[in-house]
Amino acid sequence: xxxxWNRKEIFAHILxxxxxxxxxxxxxxxxxxxFKPYEEIIRVPPTFWPKEFTLENFYSFAALxxxxxxxxxxxxxxxxxxxxxxxxxxxxxxxxxxxMLRFRFKEAIFIIIxxxxxxxxxxxxxxxxxxxxxxxxxxxxxxxAIVNIIGAWxxxxxxxxxxxxxxxxxxxxxxxxxxxxxxFTRIIMPIVKPALGTATIINFLWSWNxxxxxxxxxxSKENFTMPIVIAFVRYVGYGGGELLNYGGVAASSxxxxxxxxxxxxxxxxxxxxxxxxxxxxR
Amino acid sequence: xxxxxxMTLKKRESLTALLLLLPVLILYTIFYYYPLILSIxxxxxxxxxxxxxxxxxxxxxxxxxxxxxxxDAVYVTTIYVFSTVLINMILGLFFALLLNRPTKLAAxxxxxxxxxxxxxxxxxxGTWTIIFAPGPYGYANYILNRLGIPAVKWFDxxxxxxxxxxxxxxxKNVGFNTLVLYSALKAIPIEYLESAQVDGxxxxxxxxxxxxxxxxxxxxxxxxxxxITAWQIFGPVYIITKGGPxxxxxxxxxxxxxxxxxxxxxxxxxxxxxxxxxVILVLTIIQIKWLR
Numbered sequence: 001x002x003x004x005w006n007r008k009e010i011f012a013h014i015l016x017x018x019x020x021x022x023x024x025x026x027x028x029x030x031x032x033x034x035f036k037p038y039e040e041i042i043r044v045p046p047t048f049w050p051k052e053f054t055l056e057n058f059y060s061f062a063a064l065x066x067x068x069x070x071x072x073x074x075x076x077x078x079x080x081x082x083x084x085x086x087x088x089x090x091x092x093x094x095x096x097x098x099x100m101l102r103f104r105f106k107e108a109i110f111i112i113i114x115x116x117x118x119x120x121x122x123x124x125x126x127x128x129x130x131x132x133x134x135x136x137x138x139x140x141x142x143x144x145a146i147v148n149i150i151g152a153w154x155x156x157x158x159x160x161x162x163x164x165x166x167x168x169x170x171x172x173x174x175x176x177x178x179x180x181x182x183x184f185t186r187i188i189m190p191i192v193k194p195a196l197g198t199a200t201i202i203n204f205l206w207s208w209n210x211x212x213x214x215x216x217x218x219x220s221k222e223n224f225t226m227p228i229v230i231a232f233v234r235y236v237g238y239g240g241g242e243l244l245n246y247g248g249v250a251a252s253s254x255x256x257x258x259x260x261x262x263x264x265x266x267x268x269x270x271x272x273x274x275x276x277x278x279x280x281x282r
Numbered sequence: 283x284x285x286x287x288x289m290t291l292k293k294r295e296s297l298t299a300l301l302l303l304l305p306v307l308i309l310y311t312i313f314y315y316y317p318l319i320l321s322i323x324x325x326x327x328x329x330x331x332x333x334x335x336x337x338x339x340x341x342x343x344x345x346x347x348x349x350x351x352x353x354d355a356v357y358v359t360t361i362y363v364f365s366t367v368l369i370n371m372i373l374g375l376f377f378a379l380l381l382n383r384p385t386k387l388a389a390x391x392x393x394x395x396x397x398x399x400x401x402x403x404x405x406x407x408g409t410w411t412i413i414f415a416p417g418p419y420g421y422a423n424y425i426l427n428r429l430g431i432p433a434v435k436w437f438d439x440x441x442x443x444x445x446x447x448x449x450x451x452x453x454k455n456v457g458f459n460t461l462v463l464y465s466a467l468k469a470i471p472i473e474y475l476e477s478a479q480v481d482g483x484x485x486x487x488x489x490x491x492x493x494x495x496x497x498x499x500x501x502x503x504x505x506x507x508x509x510i511t512a513w514q515i516f517g518p519v520y521i522i523t524k525g526g527p528x529x530x531x532x533x534x535x536x537x538x539x540x541x542x543x544x545x546x547x548x549x550x551x552x553x554x555x556x557x558x559x560x561v562i563l564v565l566t567i568i569q570i571k572w573l574r
Binding site: 003008009012013015016017019020022023024026027029030033041042043044045046090091093094096097101102103104106109113116118119120121122123124125126127128129130131146147149150155180205208209211212215216226227230231234244246249250252253254256257260261263264268271272275276 | 292295296298299300302303305306307309310312313314316317318320321324331377380381383384385387388390391392393394395396397398399400401402403404405406407408409410411412413415417418419420421424427453457458461462465485510513514516517520521535538539542543548551552555556558559562563566
């Protein structure tokens with residue numbers, strides 16, 4: 001069927017242009033604010049292209065109170081790397097176990113693991129804090145990451161994916177004398193590669209968002225991750241009240257969002273499919 | 283194969299399973315089961331996180347339902363959840379139908395509308411904080427000004443503050459519903475729609491009488507999961523309003539954080555957390571029943 005342009009279709013496309021503008025204009029405001037000097041940010045009427053470009057928003061607040069944007073970015077990367085690698089690795093092992101091996105209480109253990117996925121983090125925060133104090137891990141990036149290396153969704157996802165591999169493959173290899181390690185590395189791994197990609201992307205995007213738990217557990221500025229800096233920088237530098245440090249908020253938000261925006265431009269289709277398949281956004 | 287040999291094989295398999303599951307089981311025990319039990323225990327105690335917890339029975343739960351701040355938080359959270367979930371669902375459905383067109387612009391819009399979904403929450407919240415800057419220099423106020431409305435103090439007016447959070451939430455999340463519904467839409471056999479078109483059904487009729495009933499399972503799923511996530515909102519509110527002005531945007535997540543970690547009332551905080559969890563558990567059970 002050829003596409004027919006009539007009045008209704010034209011209206012639909014005008015609406016699409018409008019939607020795109022609503023998505024992009026806030027981001028445009030974010031970018032220009034990040035490069036405006038303070039005097040220009042509070043100018044009336046606001047400028048829609050910086051009259052004077054400055055990079056001061058990216059470091060001045062930092063020099064003031066000891067927060068370093070690069071350091072925070074590195075901290076965020078460290079947390080996401082630990083969570084993503086740990087979760088994907090352990091969940092693949094667990095997914096393989098649930099999909100391919102026979103053992104007692106298999107279903108029960110699997111269901112108990114899945115309940116993690118339904119419960120809110122809120123109920124774990126206070127005990128986590130208490131545990132971290134006992135372990136002397138307060139104010140460390142390890143504490144931020146380690147509690148999150150238990151991906152119920154990832155285990156569920158890897159199990160479903162590995163279940164699709166015909167059991168005959170594995171049996172045949174076993175009869176020929178392959179041990180579990182060989183079966184896992186030679187047969188399972190090549191087949192689950194696409195699933196590993198999806199799990200890595202999803203876990204990275206999730207962990208990049210962590211906010212409440214790091215807010216609780218991190219105290220020193222050199223350990224802050226990016227979102228904590230954004231929450232913190234707003235009240236720094238210009239005496240509080242109505243005149244907040246919008247430049248600092250813009251610069252840190254931009255630095256924080258940029259890696260994800262770049263990732264999305266490169267892997268757009270793939271990321272959308274992964275999200276839609278996972279059925280969840282958080 | 284002798285019986286004994288089969289027994290050892292079975293044993294070996296169980297042993298391998300245990301070995302492979304061990305890291306996950308250890309992490310789950312330390313950071314999930316144990317904290318879960320602790321949390322329920324703490325909710326029956328009075329505890330400032332310094333001295334040992336003291337058993338107080340049901341006192342925290344009784345206090346909760348007489349605590350005006352807690353009830354206000356439940357109220358604010360409920361308003362936030364219902365308005366955002368409803369608006370996001372209606373817009374999501376509408377956008378999914380709108381973007382289900384074979385043109386380049388429709389494909390571009392599908393890609394762009396999902397961008398806010400992947401942008402980290404704190405960055406999106408930071409963006410809207412800047413847009414809603416309260417003086418006449420704020421972008422939102424400037425646009426309102428051009429439309430003939432005087433500058434608004436977004437952060438000082440209780441209903442405007444909640445409106446900001448709702449606007450943020452729609453901008454951030456509507457793309458998710460849109461694309462999930464769009465991909466469900468594409469799975470509907472085109473013959474269904476064409477035969478209806480041949481019968482002379484209007485677009486409105488096709489949408490409401492054919493498409494929406496077919497999408498019902500996914501709509502129910504999206505409704506319940508978005509209620510569950512919205513009910514837990516914390517980060518964006520903390521960044522945009524910190525729960526203010528007064529307690530106008532103090533959602534349950536913010537109140538829990540303030541009680542437990544700013545006022546160090548960990549026993550009472552645990553009771554609030556148990557309440558929050560109970561609500562989500564009920565919603566999850568409804569979802570499982572409903573989807574059957």
